[in-house]
Amino acid sequence: MLKVAIIAGTSRPGALNPQITAWTEKQLEAHEGIQAEVVHFNDFDLPLLDEAIPGGAHMYENDHTKAWGAKLEEFDAFLFVVPEYNHSFPGSLKNALDFVATEFNNKVAGIISYGADKGVRAAEQLRLVLANYRTAVVRGQGAFSIFTDVKDGVFAPEEVSSNTFGPMVEDLVAWGEAFKTIRENAATQAA
Template sequence: MNELRTDMLNIAIIPGTSRPQALNPQVVAWAKDQLAGREDVRAEIVDFGEFNLPLLDEVIPAGANMYQNDHTKAWGAKLAEFDAFIFVTPEYNHSISGSLKNALDFVASEFNHKVAGIVNYGADKGVRAA
């Protein structure tokens, strides 16, 4: 098994929608391709859809980092692995998608003191989603 280099920037690329037939997978692939070949970056696509997050169901606010549900614990643990995040999001109704907002609301401290970037697209180039 390959060991992760400690001098590498570990980046999660997070798709911004779970809508069927969306353009998002192609834009996510493009974002990942931009990082391909760099020896100082490890990029992984982390799809919140794979964590089966229902509409926010945690009783305690995320900032307390006292997750009760297994899906939240798994989502938080996965995000904690990364140094930085790239959110690839379309603009839906002058904002990000509801599914991305829901996924972000589950956690908090996993994003603290980490770099985030946004690749956005859609109506008016997606600027309102950014």
């Protein structure tokens, strides 16, 4: 069973993110072998980064960081549902990612982006951050326009947009299973 975290990529009140996150979760229900859970970084009461030592050292001082890291460690793969704000992804997501690092090592991620231009710039910048965490990001992504995939404030993706989701998930599963083997082999060698 591949454990997938659906990371809600913004904490902004009134955002479309809850609708797109719920749609993503529903789409994953159709895939056998996936156990998905929506994860909201704002549930961990993360302040602006307050760890003195960078996350890569995995020497967390604060309980909120330890809880956030422990939650992320549970998963084999991640799906980020991320809006584009000012040609990038939200600062609140970047802040949440800055707390941790190793929890993403040798894992895989997919990106579901949305915005005026389907959130493609946010996705590209998020890919750069995830690469630093030794996280493989599948090539395909879900990308939705706030002009064509949202009607009267309700997320209702057009078929041409939603058809990109299935192939992305297939890659996520294949890569996720491969990375599970890599992590298991590394653990065996370390023991």
